[in-house]
Each structure stands twice: as C-alpha cells, then as structure tokens.
Amino acid sequence: MRRAAIYFAIALLGACSAAVRKDLTPPLAAEAPEAAAGEAGLLDSPPLSPSEMVEHALSRVTFGPRPRDRALLEREGIARFIEDQLHPESIADPALYDRIYQFDVVQEDSSSLVRELEEARMKKKDFVAQLAQVKLVRAAFSERQLQEVMADFWFNHFNVFGGKQMEAALLPEYETRSLRPNALGNFGELLEATARSPAMLIYLDNWRSRRGGLNENYARELLELHTLGVAGGYTQRDIIEVARCFTGWTVEEPQKDPRFVFRPRMHDYGPKLVLGQVISPGGGEEDGERVLRILAGHPSTARFIAGKLARRFVSDDPPEALVERLAATYQRTQGDIRSMLRAIFESPEFWSRRALRAKVRSPLELVAGAVRALDAKVGDPLALSRAVARIGEPLYAAQPPTGYGDTAQAWLSSGALLARIDFGLQLANGQLQGVKVDLSPLAGSDPASVLTKAAAQLGAGELSEKTRASLLDQLQKAPAKPELQAARAVGLLLGAPELQRR
Amino acid sequence: MISRRMILRSGALVAAGSFLPGFARRALAQEREGKKILVFLFLRGALDGLHAVPAYGEARLAQLRPQIALPSKDLLELGVPGFGLHPSLGALLPFWKEGSLAIVHAVGSPDGTRSHFDAQDFLELGTPGVKSTPDGWLARALREAPIAERSPLDAVAVSPRLPRALQGGPEALAFASLDQLRLRPLAGGPGGPQGRLQARAAFEALYRDDASAKETFAALEMLEAKLGPEAPKPDAEYPQGPIAQSLRQLAQLIKAGIGLRVGCADAAGWDTHLAQPAQLANNLRQLGDSLAAFRRDLGKRADEVVLIAATEFGRTVRQNGANGTDHGHGSIAFVLGGGVRGGKIHGRWPGLRDDQLYEGRDLAVTTDLRSVLAAAAAAQLGATDVEKLFPGFEGRALPSLFAL
Numbered sequence: 001m002r003r004a005a006i007y008f009a010i011a012l013l014g015a016c017s018a019a020v021r022k023d024l025t026p027p028l029a030a031e032a033p034e035a036a037a038g039e040a041g042l043l044d045s046p047p048l049s050p051s052e053m054v055e056h057a058l059s060r061v062t063f064g065p066r067p068r069d070r071a072l073l074e075r076e077g078i079a080r081f082i083e084d085q086l087h088p089e090s091i092a093d094p095a096l097y098d099r100i101y102q103f104d105v106v107q108e109d110s111s112s113l114v115r116e117l118e119e120a121r122m123k124k125k126d127f128v129a130q131l132a133q134v135k136l137v138r139a140a141f142s143e144r145q146l147q148e149v150m151a152d153f154w155f156n157h158f159n160v161f162g163g164k165q166m167e168a169a170l171l172p173e174y175e176t177r178s179l180r181p182n183a184l185g186n187f188g189e190l191l192e193a194t195a196r197s198p199a200m201l202i203y204l205d206n207w208r209s210r211r212g213g214l215n216e217n218y219a220r221e222l223l224e225l226h227t228l229g230v231a232g233g234y235t236q237r238d239i240i241e242v243a244r245c246f247t248g249w250t251v252e253e254p255q256k257d258p259r260f261v262f263r264p265r266m267h268d269y270g271p272k273l274v275l276g277q278v279i280s281p282g283g284g285e286e287d288g289e290r291v292l293r294i295l296a297g298h299p300s301t302a303r304f305i306a307g308k309l310a311r312r313f314v315s316d317d318p319p320e321a322l323v324e325r326l327a328a329t330y331q332r333t334q335g336d337i338r339s340m341l342r343a344i345f346e347s348p349e350f351w352s353r354r355a356l357r358a359k360v361r362s363p364l365e366l367v368a369g370a371v372r373a374l375d376a377k378v379g380d381p382l383a384l385s386r387a388v389a390r391i392g393e394p395l396y397a398a399q400p401p402t403g404y405g406d407t408a409q410a411w412l413s414s415g416a417l418l419a420r421i422d423f424g425l426q427l428a429n430g431q432l433q434g435v436k437v438d439l440s441p442l443a444g445s446d447p448a449s450v451l452t453k454a455a456a457q458l459g460a461g462e463l464s465e466k467t468r469a470s471l472l473d474q475l476q477k478a479p480a481k482p483e484l485q486a487a488r489a490v491g492l493l494l495g496a497p498e499l500q501r502r
Numbered sequence: 503m504i505s506r507r508m509i510l511r512s513g514a515l516v517a518a519g520s521f522l523p524g525f526a527r528r529a530l531a532q533e534r535e536g537k538k539i540l541v542f543l544f545l546r547g548a549l550d551g552l553h554a555v556p557a558y559g560e561a562r563l564a565q566l567r568p569q570i571a572l573p574s575k576d577l578l579e580l581g582v583p584g585f586g587l588h589p590s591l592g593a594l595l596p597f598w599k600e601g602s603l604a605i606v607h608a609v610g611s612p613d614g615t616r617s618h619f620d621a622q623d624f625l626e627l628g629t630p631g632v633k634s635t636p637d638g639w640l641a642r643a644l645r646e647a648p649i650a651e652r653s654p655l656d657a658v659a660v661s662p663r664l665p666r667a668l669q670g671g672p673e674a675l676a677f678a679s680l681d682q683l684r685l686r687p688l689a690g691g692p693g694g695p696q697g698r699l700q701a702r703a704a705f706e707a708l709y710r711d712d713a714s715a716k717e718t719f720a721a722l723e724m725l726e727a728k729l730g731p732e733a734p735k736p737d738a739e740y741p742q743g744p745i746a747q748s749l750r751q752l753a754q755l756i757k758a759g760i761g762l763r764v765g766c767a768d769a770a771g772w773d774t775h776l777a778q779p780a781q782l783a784n785n786l787r788q789l790g791d792s793l794a795a796f797r798r799d800l801g802k803r804a805d806e807v808v809l810i811a812a813t814e815f816g817r818t819v820r821q822n823g824a825n826g827t828d829h830g831h832g833s834i835a836f837v838l839g840g841g842v843r844g845g846k847i848h849g850r851w852p853g854l855r856d857d858q859l860y861e862g863r864d865l866a867v868t869t870d871l872r873s874v875l876a877a878a879a880a881a882q883l884g885a886t887d888v889e890k891l892f893p894g895f896e897g898r899a900l901p902s903l904f905a906l
Contacts, residue, residue, distance in 0.1 A: 205775040205824055213823020217775040220616070220829065230617050236861070239616075392662040392678060399770045400546070402619055405663075413663050414654075414718040415677025421705055422685050429689045470707040477700075478690040487689035496708050497715075 048351060053078060055459055056356055057345075059502035060313050061085050062145035064361075064369025065459050082345050085146035086184060086338050093143040099378075100137050105130045105172040110198070111257035113169035118255050127168040131175075132385040132395035139368035140378065150183035150337070151175065152364065153312055156403030158194045158226060160203040162396035167203050170258060171396060174199035187305060187335030188296035191226060195292055198251045198258040204401065207250040209243060210266035219243035221401045222295070229307075232300030238275055244268040245279060245287035302330035306340065308406070313344045315358040316407040322349040357461070357501040360408040363391035365502060366420060370427055370494055371435070373458045380434025387423045387432070392416040424494025428487045439490060443482035447475035447489075450482075454489040460498045467496065538806050538840075539756060540882035541765040542640065542667065542875075543745070545789075545813040546622060547772035550827055551834030552819065552865060553782050554591065555605055555847070559584020562854040566820045570778050570827070580605075582847050590786035593794035594838075601844040602797070602805075604903060606874050608832040608852050610815055610867035614860070616829035618773070621814035626666035628872060628892045639875060639891060640764055641671020646885035649763065654717035655724060658755060659766035660748040668766060673717040676766075680733065680751050683722055698726070728758045738798035741791040745769040749796040756803055763883060772813060775826040793838055805840025808882050810874065812836075816865050819854055830864030835874055841881055841904050848874075848903055873900040880904075 054073045058065035073081050100106045116122040142148050162168040178197045182190035194200045201207040209215035219242040223234045248267030251258050262285040272279040306326035310318035326340050333339040344350050367388045398404050426432050444450040451471055471492055478488045558574040577586025597603035613630035615621050624630045628639030644657055657674035659665050664676040687697025709715035740746040748767035755762050774781045797804050816833030852858050852866035860866040872892045876899035879885040
C-alpha cells in the first residue's frame with residue numbers, strides 16, 4: 001500500500017505544478033531513510049524541476065525523447081507513462097511491423113534461416129547486418145520503448161555472438177522467443193529460456209558437453225555472467241558439477257531445424273553437489289532445471305542483477321543502498337523484473353540530481369536518440385546501423401559472453417568521440433543515405449532563436465553561457481540561409497558534450 | 503626544457519583551432535623519431551600454448567589429447583628438443599631463425615582465476631588478484647619512461663575503447679580504425695582542409711573543459727598533418743582479418759613518425775572449447791601471417807619495435823568432450839622485434855605429469871608474465887623500476903630476454 005501511495009505521488013507530479021515537487025520528497029525519503037539523511041540530502045539538491053524530471057524519465061525509459069513524448073508526459077504524467085511502459089502488452093505498436101517486415105530475419109523461422117546459411121544462400125554477416133538494422137528500427141520507432149531498452153539490456157547480459165558458427169541464424173528466434181517476451185517478466189524464466197535456446201547452447205558449447213566429455217564453457221559463464229557474478233561465491237568444483245548437471249542439454253538437428261532436446265545418453269546420472277546442495281543420482285533433464293532454480297534463488301544473483309539494473313538506469317556506480325533494496329525486491333518477488341524496475345523508478349536515487357545525465361549514451365542510444373529527437377524519416381536504416389558500428393558498438397558482434405559494457409568507460413575513446421561528432425554532422429547535413437530530417441521548424445529569424453529551438457528539441461538542457469556563446473559564434477559564421485543555420489545548430493549540438501549523456 | 507604538454511596547454515600558443523604552430527609541431531615530431539616502441543597484442547580468450555607450441559616430447563600430451571594433439575611430424579622444427587611450432591605459424595619461422603622471435607613457455611599469472619574477464623583485468627592492471635588498482639601497467643610504464651616531450655600520440659590503441667592497460671595514465675589515443683579520426687565540415691562551411699579545420703575548432707571550443715577531448719583534437723590535428731588524406735600502401739602484404747588490420751594501422755603510424763612509443767591491439771577468438779584444431783589452424787595462421795607482415799612492413803624501423811603477444815591464461819591439458827579445451831593456467835607469449843634474444847624458448851618447463859600440473863589439470867606457470875613485460879618496458883621505454891611498473895611484484899625483469 002505504501003508503495004502504491006508513493007507511486008501515486010509521482011503521478012501527481014506530471015500533472016501538477018512545481019509546488020507539488022516539494023510534497024514529493026518526504027514520502028520518497030521515507031522509502032529510503034539512509035539515502036535521504038546521508039548522501040542524498042546534501043549533494044542531490046536542488047531537486048529536479050518538473051521539466052528536468054520529464055527529460056530524465058524519458059532518457060532512461062526510452063531511447064531518447066521525441067518532441068511529442070514531452071508533451072505526452074506533461075499532459076498525462078510521468079507515472080502513467082512509466083506504468084504503461086512497464087506493461088508493453090498494453091501499448092499498441094501498429095506501425096513497427098511495416099518498418100521491419102521486409103527483412104528475412106523478421107519473416108523466417110530459425111530452420112529456414114539455418115538452411116539458408118547451410119546452403120550458403122545467405123552469409124552470416126548478412127544476417128547480422130539485417131539484425132542490426134531491425135534492432136535500430138525497433139529502438140528508434142517501437143512504442144514499447146522500455147521493452148526494447150530491456151531487450152537490449154538482456155541481450156548484452158545473455159550475449160550471443162553473431163559471427164561464430166551458425167548462431168547468427170538463431171538470433172532472431174533467440175530475441176523474439178527467449179529474450180523479449182521475458183524482458184520484463186521473471187528472471188528465473190528468462191534464465192531458463194536462454195538456457196534452453198539453441199543459440200546459447202551452441203554459442204557456449206553446451207550442446208557438445210556429455211558424460212565423460214564435459215565442456216565447462218556454459219557452466220562457467222552461467223555462474224559468472226548470468227547469475228552469481230564473479231565474486232558470487234562459487235568454486236572451480238561448482239563449475240564442474242554444474243557442467244555435469246547440464247550434460248545432455250543439447251540441440252537437435254542443428255544444421256536443419258535446430259531445437260532444444262535432452263539426450264539421456266549424453267547425461268551424467270551420478271550424484272552432484274552444487275553450491276552445497278546435493279543433487280541426487282538418477283536425475284535427468286531436471287538436474288539442469290534444479291541448478292537454474294538454485295541459481296535464480298541465490299542471494300548473489302539477486303545482488304548481481306540488482307547492481308546491473310541500477311547501473312543501467314541510475315548511474316555507473318549506483319548507490320549501495322539502492323542496490324540493496326533492489327536485491328531485496330528481487331528476493332521478495334522471486335526475481336520479478338517489473339517489480340525491480342518499478343522500485344528503481346520509485347527510488348529517490350533515480351530522481352536525484354546526481355543521476356541526471358549521469359550516463360554516457362551508448363552508440364545505439366546516441367543514434368536512435370538522434371533519430372527520435374529529430375523525428376527523422378528513415379527509408380533505409382543501413383546507414384544508421386553502420387553509424388552505430390563506427391561509433392563503437394557493432395551490434396551482435398560482441399565476441400565475449402560479457403556483451404557490451406554499460407559504463408562510460410566502455411564507450412569513451414578518442415576515435416569514438418570523433419565518430420560521435422561526425423555522425424551528428426552527417427545527420428544534420430543530410431548526408432546519411434536513406435535518412436531525412438526536416439529542420440525547417442527550427443529555422444528562425446536570428447541565430448539565437450534557432451539555437452534555443454534546436455537545444456529544446458534535442459533535449460540539450462540548459463546550455464552554459466560559454467557553450468551558448470561559442471555556438472552562437474559558429475552560427476553567425478554560417479551563411480544566413482535559415483535551413484543552413486538550423487542544420488549547423490543541430491550538427492553542433494548533436495556533437496556537444498551535453499548530448500553525449502542521458 | 504618546455505614540455506610539449508605545457509605548450510599544448512599554454513594559452514599564448516593556442517591559435518584558433520591549433521594547439522601547436524606548424525613549425526613547433528614539425529620540430530618536435532622530428533626529434534621524436536628513432537625512439538624505441540613497445541607493442542602489446544592481447545590474445546583475448548585464452549590461447550592454448552600447448553597447441554601453438556606443443557611439447558611433443560611429452561608422451562602425456564598425446565595421451566591426454568588423443569583427438570586434438572598434432573602429430574609431431576606435422577610440427578615445424580624449432581631446434582629445441584621436444585618442442586615444435588604449429589604449422590600455421592610458418593610465417594614466423596624466418597624470424598625465429600634470424601633470432602628476432604622468442605617464445606616464453608609456461609608463462610602466466612600467479613593468480614589462479616579461470617575467469618577470462620578477471621584474468622584480462624589482472625593482466626592489464628599488472629596486479630594479479632587485485633582489481634582496485636587505479637591504473638594499467640602500460641600507463642605506469644609510460645609515466646615512468648623518460649620521455650622529454652609528451653604528446654597524446656605517445657600511446658595508441660587500435661581498439662574501440664581505451665584498454666585497461668592504458669587507463670589512468672598519461673593521455674592515450676584509442677580508435678577502432680583510423681577512419682574514425684576525421685570530421686566533416688559544418689553545414690554551410692567550406693569543404694576540404696579548411697572545412698575540417700573549422701569543424702575541429704568549433705568542437706574544440708565546445709569541449710574546452712574536457713582535458714581528454716582536448717588532447718583528442720590536438721592528436722587529430724597532428725595526425726592530419728602527418729598522415730595526409732589517404733593511407734599509403736603498406737610495404738608488405740597483410741592477410742585479411744582484424745589482427746592484420748590493427749597491426750597495419752599501427753605500422754602506418756610508426757612509419758609516419760608521429761612519435762609513437764606504445765601501441766596496443768587486440769586479437770580475439772582463442773576460446774576454443776570446441777573444434778580446437780580447426781579453429782586454431784585458422785586463427786594461428788592469421789596471427790603468424792599478420793605478425794610477419796607487420797615486421798616486414800616496418801622496414802628500416804623494424805628493429806626499433808618489439809611486439810609482445812600474450813594471453814590471459816592457458817587451457818586444460820586434457821581435451822574436453824568436444825575436441826576442445828577448457829580454461830586452464832599457464833600458456834605462452836611471443837616476443838618479436840629488435841634486440842630480442844630470439845630463436846630460443848625462455849622459461850622453465852614444468853612438465854605434464856599429473857603431479858606437475860596446476861591443480862591436476864593445467865600447465866603450471868613457471869614464469870610470471872610480469873617479468874616478461876618488465877623486461878620489454880625496460881628495453882623499449884627505459885622504464886626500469888619494476889616495483890613502480892608492477893606494485894607488489896617481488897620478481898624481476900626476465901634476464902636474457904633482451905640483448906643489452
């Protein structure tokens with residue numbers, strides 16, 4: 001009940017004036033007394049203004065605000081928007097399919113994709129290129145934004161590399177059947193869906209692991225990367241025991257019609273001891289299921305997943321108190337992802353000034369965010385997905401099972417910075433093939449008004465005096481044609497430090 | 503002497519869009535040629551040293567690897583009794599024979615982790631078992647190196663992000679490909695070099711409070727002056743593939759005389775849990791052919807450069823159920839370049855009897871990789887204080903790896 005009340009307090013905020021903001025603080029603080037009394041109290045003031053809250057919510061729940069999203073949140077409230085996004089099945093998304101239906105990876109099932117690969121009618125890199133474009137389109141245009149954000153998050157958590165063997169052809173089904181339907185659901189079910197997916201079984205080699213011929217690869221990454229975390233309290237012995245439990249979890253007809261199968265003759269039926277729990281001899285497929293239950297219910301998993309979600313939604317180094325509360329939510333709800341997300345969106349840490357623009361945008365977020373901010377018309381997403389790769393995130397091409405990182409460190413380098421800036425110029429100058437932006441609404445009578453309009457549309461926040469002055473200087477140097485002025489303003493802003501963050 | 507960094511930072515010399523006047527840049531760049539260079543190629547994913555340089559003299563190897571051990575008749579002759587070279591590495595044999603390629607066997611970390619990601623961090627930080635180390639070992643080596651004129655081009659990584667080995671130290675440049683390092687003109691601006699200069703100046707102003715971005719723009723300017731608009735044809739034939747691409751770009755920078763002292767690149771794809779013979783036949787060929795092309799491409803500068811190729815750990819001595827190997831412990835490192843005492847396998851061989859294996863399953867580590875890295879840092883960068891390079895390391899630089 002208390003939680004509902006707090007949530008309702010946020011709901012009021014979107015609809016009401018800034019005065020309401022003051023009333024919000026006490027109940028939120030009551031949720032996390034230590035945070036409010038300690039770090040949050042001093043360093044996080046002043047509280048976010050209503051427009052900052054709108055911007056902040058959109059920057060975390062979506063791949064970046066479109067102009068109409070701001071209006072929607074101001075009209076209907078932040079809480080309503082977030083609650084809708086937490087229930088993607090309630091959001092109509094009629095136009096998305098029209099944008100992606102032409103891709104084979106959307107149309108065809110695994111078995112026909114695998115056959116195309118086997119018969120060399122398509123190359124791995126073509127599948128990966130198609131997948132990257134579909135992902136970009138979904139990020140930019142799906143109305144179910146939080147679901148796409150989470151699908152991307154889980155893809156990196158349960159990474160499968162698209163360039164290895166036949167995994168590329170299995171990835172569409174991996175995403176649509178294993179990841180996306182569970183993206184906001186139960187962690188244990190998500191985990192099991194990945195464990196049974198041909199893509200994961202092949203990527204981490206479990207399909208070839210058998211009694212007397214163990215393969216430790218999946219078992220190790222299952223413990224280290226999918227559940228407990230590297231310091232989660234397991235040993236080499238546990239890895240071997242887990243690998244024994246998963247012998248026989250394999251893939252039927254991998255080159256024709258790949259699907260999960262349990263093969264008893266590959267399975268090790270001996271007794272096992274996993275993290276101190278005895279798994280009695282004679283069990284078959286259920287040994288693996290048992291391991292997944294042990295792992296999904298383990299406190300280390302709760303903490304590990306809590307920490308990763310807090311890092312994604314709050315900051316690279318999230319407050320410890322928040323992580324602990326999220327871990328408690330995980331345990332209380334047996335791993336309900338939606339409840340954990342709701343707990344994040346209700347937390348004072350999420351709404352603190354310190355979280356504002358605390359995250360560096362990933363290349364995918366940067367490119368999708370620019371498309372959204374400018375309402376770009378995308379006839380052909382190829383150039384956009386190539387830009388994502390050039391900025392440092394070639395999609396589906398992370399070879400190690402860690403996937404792509406989720407901190408500033410993962411994205412910042414000299415080359416990446418210049419590639420980010422160059423992408424902004426390319427988009428604003430109309431030089432991205434297949435992508436059109438209409439900047440005429442930003443044109444104005446003088447550079448100052450162009451700049452103000454462009455900054456507002458791109459969500460650049462309050463520009464510092466110095467930044468504003470140097471931007472104006474550049475605009476004054478541009479030819480006086482209104483469309484060139486607008487293009488120059490957008491190109492400069494997209495590359496500016498403010499727009500690299502969310 | 504006024505350091506380059508001081509020049510870079512002093513307002514007086516910062517003209518619009520230019521951190522350094524052309525004459526000073528040229529003068530400094532000339533002064534910086536002829537210095538030695540250290541290149542670190544990280545074989546990420548755990549290369550099986552026992553497959554690349556098999557100890558065929560150990561009968562145990564063929565027993566424990568019935569399907570994946572190469573028959574000794576297929577191995578290339580190294581002139582070291584009991585050891586051979588994988589046939590895919592044939593391109594390296596001339597260097598072995600001329601004495602510019604050394605192998606360190608049973609090398610690795612004193613830490614026993616079999617997590618790729620921890621082990622890679624430990625290697626790059628140079629502090630096995632300690633993750634909180636604030637800077638990487640190459641960052642410390644650069645800091646310790648007696649470099650009079652520092653520049654953002656002292657260290658370059660061909661990598662989508664700055665590798666941990668270079669984090670926390672003097673500024674270093676990282677890029678996935680040289681193609682990232684260009685800016686197109688602003689809308690309505692002039693084309694060509696003038697337009698690029700204008701764009702650079704505009705963003706320099708926007709990023710004026712960001713020290714690392716500032717160095718990026720300075721580096722961009724210097725690179726534009728040194729490299730010209732088109733990449734020159736390399737002086738050797740590189741194979742296809744990412745290792746070759748990275749090394750070709752490092753060679754291009756070295757030959758352009760930008761003053762590079764440290765280069766980093768990655769080579770992935772060594773995590774051979776499955777079908778190891780086929781995977782490594784292919785990957786080792788790429789590695790060997792790329793290294794050979796790199797050394798030849800460097801031409802007259804080849805002997806100023808030392809390249810170390812190393813990995814985070816080795817793999818199980820026993821094959822697994824899928825003609826692969828799982829995560830292990832000791833592996834190998836290649837050291838290629840001028841001044842190297844090559845044609846020799848360095849280190850002590852621990853043996854493959856069960857009681858000689860690490861935890862009964864892996865090749866033991868008898869040489870700490872840090873002693874190899876310390877020797878290279880001393881020889882190439884003049885960074886000789888091992889305690890500063892590797893805090894807490896009680897060993898010393900591997901003697902006899904370099905001819906003094």
